[in-house]
Amino acid sequence: MRNRTLITFMILFSFIIINMSCSDKATTAPKPTGGKINGVVNNSTSSQIIINHECFIFCDDSLVATTTNDGSFSVSITKDGTYHLLCSSLGYLDATAQVEVNGGKTTIYNFTLTPDTRKGRIYGEFQDMNLFVEKAAAKPELNTWNGKEIWESVTGATLQSQTLQYLVPERRVILGDSVLKVTDDFAQYWFELQQGTYYLKATCEGYKSTGKVVHVYPDSVQYVNFYLYRE
Secondary structure, eight states, rough: HHHHHHHHHHHHHHHHHHHHHHHHHHSOOOOOOOOEEEEEEETTTTTEEEOOSSOEEETTEEEEEOOTSSEEEEEEEEEEEEEEEEEETTTHHHEEEEEEEOOTTTEEOOEEEOBOEEEEEEEEEEEEEEHHHHHHHOOOOGGGOOHHHHHHHHHOBSSHHHHSSSSOOOEEEETTTTTEOOOOOEEEEEEEEEEEEEEEEEEEEEEEEEEEEEEOOOEEEEOOOOEOOOO
16 A cells, blocks of 8 residues: 555656646747847939838738838837848839848848839729628629629629718728829729839728738739728
């Protein structure tokens, strides 16, 4: 009986020691420290900082920073690693870079953009997402329509007065702090935009704003439709 009790005690003691060891390792394991990426955006032709003109910084196709009036930007990074950044601005070619961040430090990286005036054309339409879901339930093929088909055909969910039976407020396409376009009465818009990468935001009073990262290519046509949920 004494031997059995002793064996049980030794097993329990060993279990406690192992747990303490694992816990200690967990608490002492290195934690990601991240850091920041700071910099400015320069004009390649003048060798001067691009000021009073918004430049946009993207990381893995997400907008992470916009330059201030002095042409500077700052990106907060939560995890050590190498990040693929893209810098864009109206009237300039995109520029990309691989930037490493680690040890909680601030990495300095300055972009240089080259002027470019080539343009592409964008067409789009606003859809009431709540109504679109209802229509797609009855007509599943709506979920497979491409951007052009949404623009050219009738979904029954277009965010317009004719569909919703009330006066719909202005539907706006916004870039940065500027309104690029207000849709027509049929909730459609179109415009030319200089080539580059942009975050376009769609707004309408009574609906939640939404946005998309759009790549505009020279002498091209693409369709960018926005689906807005009611507030």
